[in-house]
Amino acid sequence: MANDRAKxxxxxxxxxxxxxLLTLIVLPHLGMFLVSLREKVGVREYETSFANYAVFFNEPLYWNTFARTAYMSVTATALTLFIGFPIAYYIAKLTRGRTKTTLFLMCLIPFWVSELVRTFGWMILLRETGxxxxxxxxxxxxxxxxxxLYNDAAIMTxxxxxxxxxxxxxxxxxLDSLDDSLIEAGxxxxxxxxxxxxxxxxxxxxxxxVSGCIVVFMLSLGNxxxxxxxxxxxxxxxxxxxxxxFITRFNWELGSAFGFLLLGLSSLIVFVGLKLSRQSLGKTMAQT
Amino acid sequence: MITGIPQSGAFRWTYRAYVTLFFVYLALPLVTVCVFAFNDSVFPSLPWEGFTWAWFFGDEAPYIGVFHERPILRSIVTSGVVAFWVALLAVFVGTCNAFLFVRHEFRGKGFLYILMLLPLIIPGIILGISILVFSSSVANFLEDATGLWFDGLRPGLILVVLGQFSFITTFATLVISARLQKFDPSLEEAALNLGATRWGAVRAVTLPFLFPAMAAAGVVAVLMSFENFNTTLMLVGSDAPLTITMFDRLKLGSTPVLNAVSLLLMVVSALLGLASLLLQKRSD
Structure with a gap:
């Protein structure tokens, strides 16, 4: 009786x-994959093939854009690390008490604001009449x-x-968990x-x-x-x-193939990053 | 804090200057947005034409303030409705997940846990299009099979809610699980010994203990839902939430009304953020 109830x-x-998980994550992604394998051969007639992926590899604009997005995301990740590391070190090691909490919270404030507002702010700053x-x-x-505005430096900023x-x-x-005496001993x-x-x-x-870089890369890629x-x-x-x-050309087959390629790249980076640092997904995500 | 390490004065000052510059960089766009909400000009740019409240309360063209701008007010309401349903669903499912992962041992638990974390690493646009493709094929199939219409599965608010729910639930699960892990099961056993039913004990002892975390998860869900753009963009129908409306405006060319909306958004999210911090502090 009690056992039945526990069950x-x-x-x-x-x-x-x-x-x-099934209706919103697993099945939609399987469905998207199947759609990406569909080739339109006539009105409401489809064949299974890799034609959409072939289009991607045969059209320089597409794979150039793909490579450019990846390359720019890597650059953005590296820049974020170089700019952010001294700040993190300063907060973790060179301040304490109230100053530390304040500085840390100040880092968080911009992110309570919608990305749209932040981008709008940069537009006002950077444009010709800005x-x-x-x-x-x-x-x-x-x-x-x-x-x-409207150049790669603006995107990067x-x-x-x-x-x-x-x-x-x-x-x-x-950095907080690093024992100060180790640095002093050095x-x-x-x-x-x-x-x-x-x-x-x-x-x-x-x-x-590693976890910072993974998250930043993913966010830039999908931005x-x-x-x-x-x-x-x-x-x-x-x-x-x-x-x-998807929205302008209404070519869902090709759009799905593109989506899968982006998902593939982003998952690959996450996987490689986790393997290199020998961390688990759960632990990494718990940190952020 | 590290003391007793020799550092040259020049180095220390350069470091401090760098940190200051960094915070200026963080604050600059937000401050700019706020300041230009009060500029008496139809463009959010210099020169400064004087201070005005018109972009909030004005009702004469071209100075139509936020509070008289119908499309924006309507999209704020839309966003509110979406955020409400997303938060409700996410907290409910998140609480169930927390009990499942913290209290139960079963085969495939590790696998399901990883699957539960996946929405965090799927780009928002991809989540959006996959749900769009899937729901459209389900709708097509059902319409062919039954001859009825299934508009709920076409782009629109229901899909927006589902799309946002699909990844916000992961955050809710993590927040609520963290709290449940700190719960002392002997409290619940005491309630059982005193004659409570299983469900009665959970309701009277465990859920009140979890409440701060559930409320914090709800606040975070509302914030994330309000701010979400990528997933929403792919699933939106004719009723646009606030971020989509603002995006369409921005593409056309902006007026300080957008600054005023942004300022209001900042104030509200700062208040909500504070609320969630306080709630989390109470739960520690």
Whole structure:
């Protein structure tokens, strides 16, 4: 009797999980994969083939955009790491008490605001009639208005800005757990600042670096708003291509194939990152 | 804090300057957005034409403030409705998941746990299109089979809710599980010894203990739902939530109304964020 009831509870708890995962995650992705294998041969006639993937590899625009998106995301990840690491180190090691909490919370504040608002802010700053252009003219550094929007640097600025939190938080967490006396011991033994960074701090922070990099890369790769708004019409971001195939061209077969390629790349990076750092998905995600 | 390490003054000052610059970089776009909400000009840009409240309360063209701008008000309501359902569903399923993963041992648990985390690493756009493709094929199949219409499975608010729910539930599960793990099971046993039924004990002892985490998960769900863009973009129908409406406006060219909406959004999310922090503090 009691056993039956325990079983019933178990099944009742399992049901929502299974419904959620099956109908919203597993089946849609299987369905998308099947659609991506469909080739249109006539009106409402389809054949199974890899034709959509062939289109991707035969059309330079498509795979160039794909490669460009990947390359820009890697650059954005590296930049976020280089800019964020000194900040995380400062917060974790060079401040304490109230200052530390305040600085840490200040890092989080921009991310309570929608990405759209943040991007809008950058548009006001960077555009031809924008704040920075006006300030430069006022200072006499430039002769006329300068357009700083709609180029790769603008996209990069926006991507780094949007991703910063996801780098700084895991870095602060791992650096916090580094025993200060190790660093002091290093100095006492005569190591230079750079040697200590290389031999003690970075190896210890590696789990944080890896999980930060994974998350930032994923977010940049899947970003749509920042490249489209800051990069303009020719931003050539892969998510933009997916959107066009789905909404503008109504070519769901090709769009699904693109979606699967992006998902594949993003999963591959996550997998390789986890393997390299010998971490599990659960632990990495718990840190962020 | 590390003391007793010799550092040159120049180095320390450069470091401090760098940290300051970093925070200026973080604050700059947000401050700019807020400041230009009060500029008495039809473009959110310099020169500064003087202070005005018109972009909030104005009702004369071209100065139509947020509170008189119908499409924006309507999309705020739409966002609110979506956020409400997403939070409700996510907290409910998240609580069930927490009990399942914390209290039960079963075959395939590790696998299901990984599967549960997957929505975190799927790009939002991909989640959106996969749900769009799947629900459309289900709708086509059902319509062919029954001859009835299944509009709920076509792009629209129901799909937006489902799409956002599909990944926000993972966050709710993680937050609520963390709290449930700290629960002392002997409290529930005591209730059982005192004659409570199984469900009665859970309701009277465990759920009140979980409440701060559930509320925090709900607040986070509302915030994430309000801010979500990528998944929503692919699933939206004719009723657009706020982020989509603002995006369409931005593409056409912006007026300070958008600054005013953004400022309001910031205030509300700061309040909600504070609420969730306080709730989490209470649950620790």
């Amino acid at each position: 019933l509870t178990f099944w009742l708890l399992l049901a929502p999980l299974m419904i959620w 704040v920075i252009s006006n300030v430069l003219q006022y200072l006499g550094l430039v002769g006329g208005p300068v357009e700083m 926006g991507l780094v800005y949007t991703s910063m939190l996801f780098m700084v938080v895991p870095l602060v967490t791992t 100095y006492d033994l005569g190591a230079s600042g750079f040697a200590i960074l290389r031999e003690i701090v970075i190896p210890h922070a590696m789990p944080g670096i 749509y708003l920042t490249p489209i708004l800051l990069g303009g019409k020719d931003s050539l971001w892969f998510t933009g291509l997916i959107y066009n195939q």
